[in-house]
Amino acid sequence: MSERTATDAVREALAATVAAERLRIVASLIRRTGDWELAEDAVQDAMTRALTAWPTRGIPDNPAAWLTTAARNAAVDMLRRAASERRTAGRAAIEAAVDREDQALGSAPDVDALGVVDDDRLRLIFTCCHPALPMEARVALTLRTVAGLEVGEIARAFLVSEATMQKRLVRARARIRGAGIPYRVPSAEALPERGQGVLAVLYLLFTEGYAGGSGLVRVPVAEEAIRLARLLSTLLVDAPPQPEVLALLALMLFQHSRAATRLDEKGDLVLLEDQDRARWDAAMIGEGVAALAASESARRRIDGVAGPYRLQAEIARHHATAPSAESTDFARVAELYARLARVAPSPVVELNRAVAVGLAEGPLAGIALLDELDDARLDGYHLLPAARADLLRRAGRPAEALPHYERALELAPSDPERRFLVRRIAEVRSDSRP
Missing domain, CATH: 1.20.58 (Methane Monooxygenase Hydroxylase; Chain G, domain 1)
Known part of the structure; x- marks a missing residue:
């Protein structure tokens, strides 16, 4: 095998191992040390060591176990260099409790007597999404610590500087320590309620991955949200x-x-x-x-x-x-939006229902529902005038649609949407000429 081929094989093996095991290793180290940054740094150190050792020694038979041990040793080294008694105690905690987890590497999560999954990854997810944290902190922590995205990637996804995002992460970790937020999975009774908070964070991550719905896919964010939802559904398979x-x-x-x-x-x-x-x-x-x-x-x-x-x-x-x-089946879609409006009332849901009704029963029926929709929360929301304009266009009333398209253009948040509306405006202007 050539040197280049060997290096490629190492990088592929390491990438696959990190994708499968990084979250479990980080979560385990956080539980043992209580130090979030140390856990992340230890895993990064282990990855660096793998890139140095594996090309010469060969890819280990069990890369996950190798990376786990290397991260644990890196954490111990970091604690050894620290002067505080708190970190020294954390080192002892690491060294005293690793054997059982090494033996269980890759095994299924445990389930406690109440039927709730006892897994370090779930502990980490529920801690990152704790309701005591502001939503921006929950999102940032989930992307950094659970998903493993770099601070710069997260900052770019949310259109802030790297320094700003780093400060958010520091504040979030300090809030967890200062508020005594427990590092645990909720009880079976509390799981549905707390789980809704986790799902809200994951869906927010996903929608942010679409840049506010403009179609601009931020792949790392959108796909990580899906990956975490898959993981959550797997980890909770034995729970209520x-x-x-x-x-x-x-x-x-x-x-x-x-x-x-x-x-x-x-x-x-x-x-x-x-x-x-x-x-x-x-x-x-x-x-x-x-x-x-x-x-x-x-x-x-x-x-x-x-x-x-x-x-x-x-x-x-x-x-x-x-x-x-x-x-x-837009009639069925409209019916589902009506049910959704009863379960989770929202002016955006009502707007979507009006559009679905317009496509099922004719544009005038949808316009009538838009006329009834008077909600200040939609002020400045570009899809409201865009929806009215589209229904008027479908009704054969391009001259009436024009000012609503122009208003939507003023409010549109992205270049693709603005370019689309410019094209629509040109079309309706042409159609409305005598």
């Missing part, structure tokens, strides 16, 4: 049924299956009805259908009502599985 976890996973899969078709080759926005459905990710849609079915099965086991993610996923399924835009 959690239908909304599976529903959120299905929702994100359906939406992300269209990622390749949201923009054209020029970077311009392509509406759902105009996207090439042959390019949608069929495997991802199939996984979403299976996750949604599993969600429904879990809901029936607890005799619960359909939650907001379940209803949104069902809406997304109708779009993802329809052979064409024309064959989409």
Whole structure:
């Protein structure tokens, strides 16, 4: 094997190991030391050591065990160099409790007597998403510590400087220490309520990955949200049924299956009805259908009502599985939005329901619902005038649609959306000429 080939093999093996095991190793070190930065630094140190040792010594038979030991040793070295008694005590805690976890490497998570999964990864996820933390801190911690994104990547995704994002992370860790936020999985009774907070963070990560819905996919953020939802559904498989976890996973899969078709080759926005459905990710849609079915099965086991993610996923399924835009069951979509409005009231849900009604019953029916929608929270929301303009255009009233398209253009948050609206304005101006 040439030197270049050997190096490539090492990098591939290390990348695969880190993807599978980084979260477990970091979570375990945080539990033992209580030091979040030390845990992250120790894993980074172990990765550096692997890049030096594996090309000459060969890739170990069990790369995960090697990386775990190297990270543990790096943490011990860091604690040895520290002068405080607190860190010395942390070192003893590490050295005293590693054998059992080394033996259990790669094994299934334990389940306690109450049926709640006892897993360091779940502890970390629930701690990062604790309701005592501001939402921006939950998001930043989840991306940095759980997903493993670099601070610079997170900063770019949220359009802030690296220094600003680093300060958010420091404040969040200090809040965890200062407020005494427990590093544990909630009890079985509290799991559904606390789980909703985790799901809200994951869905926020996913939607941020789409740059506010403009179609600009921030791949590391959107795909990490899906990966974490998959992990959460796997870790909670032996816990009390959690239908909304599976529903959120299905929702994100359906939406992300269209990622390749949201923009054209020029970077311009392509509406759902105009996207090439042959390019949608069929495997991802199939996984979403299976996750949604599993969600429904879990809901029936607890005799619960359909939650907001379940209803949104069902809406997304109708779009993802329809052979064409024309064959989409918009009457059913409108009905699902009406149910969603009762479960999770929102002016945006009502706006979407009006659009669905307009496509199911005719544009004038949708416009009538928009006329009833008077909510200050939609002031400045570009999709409100855009929706009214589109329904007026479909109703054959381009002159009336024009000012609403122009208002949407003033409010549009991204270049692809602005370019799309400029094209629409040109079209309706042409159509409205005598």
